[in-house]
Amino acid sequence: MALTDEAIAKIRGMIQSGELPPGTRLPPEHQLAAQIGLSRSGVREAVKVLESARVLDVRRGDGTYVTSLAPRLLLEGLGVAVELLRDDTLLEVMEVRRMLEPVATGTAALRMSEQDLDELARILEDMRGAADDAEKLVRFDAEFHRTVIAATGNETLASLLDGLSSRTLRARVWRGLIEGNSAHTTIEEHHAIYLALRSRDQLLAQASALMHVNTSEAWLRTVLAAPTAGRPRDDDPDAEPDR
Structure with a gap:
């Protein structure tokens, strides 16, 4: 859980800094895990949490994208x-x-x-x-x-x-x-x-x-x-x- 929380914080930081602006496709899981220095399983769980929070949009067969981050969402x-x-x-x-x-x-x-x-x-x-x-x-x-x-x-x-x-x-x-x-x-x-x-x-x-x-x-x-x-x-x- 601690690793998942850390992965959430790092992905959220990338979004807040503008490194991953709305509509951006996230790097593949293995690449993102290496980029933030965490395990793939931690990244995978973080993506699930952020998808539930409507921060990320997981499109099967296409990739994972940052949503519009609109307030209504x-x-x-x-x-x-x-x-x-x-x-x-x-x-x-x-x-x-x-x-x-x-x-x-x-x-x-x-x-x-x-x-x-x-x-x-x-x-x-x-x-x-x-x-x-x-x-x-x-x-x-x-x-x-x-x-x-x-x-x-x-x-x-x-x-x-x-x-x-x-x-x-x-x-x-x-x-x-x-x-x-x-x-x-x-x-x-x-x-x-x-x-x-x-x-x-x-x-x-x-x-x-x-x-x-x-x-x-x-x-x-x-x-x-x-x-x-x-x-x-x-x-x-x-x-x-x-x-």
Whole structure:
């Protein structure tokens, strides 16, 4: 394992220094091993780890290449990690969202195109038409916020927030909202965000988003505090309650 870690560090150093820029094909395994002064087995394991991290792309029969190293690629695993977090840590995730999402929404108010705003209006209509359907609301909710955050033009921020807003987390909140007859209220919070964005009011957009995240966090706390017996699994909106 120590040799693998050393090989990872050396390959990563070659990438960071520009010796292996994005899109570059790595030397053959034996050559790379000799170049960094480690065994072929250590290099082989390091490549597997870096492939999993989306740093390297192993193309069978062609070779191993450095990926684009784009934020959306490197941060892709964040969503998987969030799905595995325990309940108390999910509340920490919501706290991070509360720090980032309102500011991002305020920035989007200054940068959104008219086409983006029209797209948000369409999504809002879809949400209103699916007010009692948790599965559809989860999808439309994610689509709404991705459209807003993407308008910031900051790919790192968009990838980070997308990873923090896992599907399971959204499903838990929307189920709680529907069961509490509060889905319509939360849809109107989306409408308030849309109106602030449409008016290009940065502070109002930020405040509207903060209120919305606070509402989502409050409902998540309610859901996490509720007994789980007889409730469907969080990762399966169509699952039957336990019997």
